[in-house]
Amino acid sequence: MQPEDLAEVRQLPLFRNMRQANFTSLMQGASAQSFATGRELIRQGAPADFLHVVVDGSVELHADWQGRTTTMAVVQPVGTFILAACVRDLPYLMSARTLEPSRLLLVPASDLRAIFRTDPEFAVSIVGELAGAFREMARHAKNLKLRSSRERIACYLLKQSQLAGSVDRFVLKVEKRLVASYLGMTPENLSRALKGLEADGVSIKGQTVTITDLARLRAACPPDILIDGPDPEPMSGGIGLPGPGLPDDCKLPPRR
Amino acid sequence: MQPEDLAEVRQLPLFRNMRQANFTSLMQGASAQSFATGRELIRQGAPADFLHVVVDGSVELHADWQGRTTTMAVVQPVGTFILAACVRDLPYLMSARTLEPSRLLLVPASDLRAIFRTDPEFAVSIVGELAGAFREMARHAKNLKLRSSRERIACYLLKQSQLAGSVDRFVLKVEKRLVASYLGMTPENLSRALKGLEADGVSIKGQTVTITDLARLRAACPPDILIDGPDPEPMSGGIGLPGPGLPDDCKLPPRR
DNA sequence: GCAGCGTCTTGATATAGATCAAGTAGCATC
DNA sequence: GATGCTACTTGATCTATATCAAGACGCTGC
Incomplete structure (x- = not known):
């Protein structure tokens, strides 16, 4: 885990205000891993054991039913998924797969749950994050139904x-x-x-x-x-699709 | 505000674990009001000044765009709306209108924000509530897209x-x-x-x-x-539609 | 440079669902 | 009991979107 990655993770609205000792502890219990393109990271229905932080690369969140599939979000750095499942200790509602070679930080959900109960500023950040995620998903549903x-x-x-x-x-x-x-x-x-x-x-x-x-x-x-949208303050959670790039510097990742 | 109503509100998962002094304070700053059928309680785009608690009656949450409208939820006792807008201090994404004569408790959002920063158990309940609301809306979007x-x-x-x-x-x-x-x-x-x-x-x-x-x-x-769904533990937030009644005791409310 | 593969575009066709209209049923008010 | 109103059902028609097929394009690997 590179120090500059830690600094970027620290700057996420979700983690920015938590006590340094707690952030250090959380990161020490986390593991950084690299994954190849097309790798399934989580599967819908599985227990939410980790909060995933995308440090590099790109991850698709998708949902499936009876052979049908739909994209629910694309998460790019530095973004997280799926906070709601982790804090409620419930199964993931979506699956995740890498769209290109990616590096992620896996934060144990049990550590997260233990810490937010004792770190009021962190709990406040989590509240803000979840409220934003709810609002984003509500806007998505409105978009689907009204247009x-x-x-x-x-x-x-x-x-x-x-x-x-x-x-x-x-x-x-x-x-x-x-x-x-x-x-x-x-x-x-x-x-x-x-x-x-x-x-x-x-x-x-x-x-x-x-x-x-x-x-x-x-x-x-x-x-x-x-x-x-968007709402005025940014969130860390990967809900929706990422923003655009500018013409000079942006390409889709190479295949495979 | 009837004492038995307060007891019911107290038993909501959202309020159940907060400190008694804080609950008392929150309720003292709240106001109970009755509304006739068809009354618009909140309008989408308006600032989220109150968390609404439905104590009696029935409320439709709806969203509108370019003359089109869609129902986003029906809230019945004892349920609340819209927590996410209140904690983030952002405009409501949905409007609300009574479907029948209703009594509601209006809890000032500013009081709510002040208290949850100092009451860790309350913050934990809010986290649980918002995570549940996010999950419910995610399931709704999945339903719309996959089926x-x-x-x-x-x-x-x-x-x-x-x-x-x-x-x-x-x-x-x-x-x-x-x-x-x-x-x-x-x-x-x-x-x-x-x-x-x-x-x-x-x-x-x-x-x-x-x-x-x-x-x-x-x-x-x-x-x-x-x-x-549903998720294993109940939530207070009015997301989705209410459950059914049994054949012997259930009628829609009279018109007007 | 070529072959293979995946994404995207275009064409033809089918269908799920919307729109518009009219009739029925049930409830509230007078 | 009659009238008016709203919710719901049914019919006819239209349209947005899906499905299936085929071809074009671009990228990667050899």
Whole structure:
């Protein structure tokens, strides 16, 4: 575990305010591990033994039922999963798999539960984190129920643009099939919708998105902070999809 | 505020373990109010000034966008809303309206935030509550994404039966149009799906549901605890729909 | 440079669910 | 008892999206 990794983990809102002795203790009981692409890290239904912290790489959270699967989030550094299962000591509701070679820190859930009962500042951070995670998932459910798939895509792109600093050209950091799955549609449907949105102010080439007419796009599919977020303060938990990259420095990870 | 109401509120998992002095203080700063049917209690986007506790009656949580609306939960006694917005001091993501004459306790969110920082047991309860709320909303999103509307209805009825003690005849405590909206479909679609499910082991007359062939219904639409829940320990927060009533004692509230 | 593989796009078709309309049933009020 | 209103059911039609298939593109490994 590199010292600079520890410093980044320490800076997460979840851990930032806990007592140093407690943070040191938690990290000493944790283990850092590297995983290859495609590795299943946790399986839905399994006991929540560890809080996972993604230090490097990319992890997909997905859920499955009767052979069907859906992407629930993509977690990138430095993000965590799944806090709620750990604090309640209940089975994971989602599975996790690496999308590329990744390094993670595995924090024993039992250590976490022991410490937060004695560290009031840590408990406050956990409360903030869980409230944020609930809100993010509530916005996701609202998005699914209130909007058509074309509206979800358009608003997703508008939010990515905003997260990138209201630029009009940015790069998606997640494969389109995962964006489609997260937004509750098939890749074919995403592709067709993107094609149709070219008339409404957005064009896509590979992972690069260009907003060609922001006002028109916003008029066609009005974004709403109560659905699209984000909340004012950041969270550590990996809920939703990661923000965009800028055109010069961003590529999807190599395959395999 | 009746003493027996206070006792019931005290018994909620959220409040059960907090220090008596703190509970007393919180309740002294709260106000009890009665509202007629159809009254809007909170509006999405408004600051979260109060944690609401439903002491009597029934409240619908709904979300709206561009003239569209969807039911996110129905809260009945004794249940609360919306803890996450209160602890993060952020705007409500949902609106609330009474479905019938109701009595609620309004607990100032600022009091709540002040107390939980100094009452570790209360903070632990809040952590448990928020984790449970997150899990419930995650299961809702999974249900919406992984299942067809017919599967969602069938699994909803199987869960209601289980909550009623695995009886084969029970009464829905929520109007069908709200069940439909919560499950992400139109009332017409719910009606047609229920008609179609008669061949798979369930029949409905008004609000009364009879499971006529449990094995067949379970085979047709396999329930899954990772989607349908519930988690082992109850929560106070009003997420989802309320459980069923038994045939002898349950009616929807009178209109107006 | 080529073969293999996975992602993405495009076309054709099927279907789940929405929309619109009309009728029925039940409840509350007068 | 009659009237009005709302929830619900049923019918007809439309549409958004899924499914299946095939081809294009780009990347990796040899």
